[in-house]
Amino acid sequence: MSDLPSDGSLPAQQEWMELRFNTLAKCPHCKKISSVGSALPRRRCCAYITIGMICIFIGVGLTVGTRDFARRYNATYVSWAFAYLLGLICLIRACYWGAIKVSYPENSFA
Secondary structure, rough: OOOOOOOOOOOOHHHHHHHOOEEEEOOOOOOOOEEOOHHHHHHHHHHHHHHHHHHHHHHHHHHHHOHHHHHOOOOHHHHHHHHHHHHHHHHHHHHHHHHOOEEEOOOOOO
């Protein structure tokens, strides 16, 4: 006979063994979110910084390149705003991932 519970869930010890180092965990007491291991937040922070800076540079290029065109056609300002806003959102997300709390499991079963 199998040692698995009748509902098909894993026992607590095996469930902990399934915890990976690229996930987020929520504290059962304070409900705050933390990252399990430091690799995931570091990767996401670097990715968001890169994408944010690319969008900011695209916005600057659009602003400089279409300055005279925008005086005649006001809809060009929308593309500028979109590029700057997307870059700003990505940089804010990078700050979030850079400041997230990192947790490590107390016992490693692997």
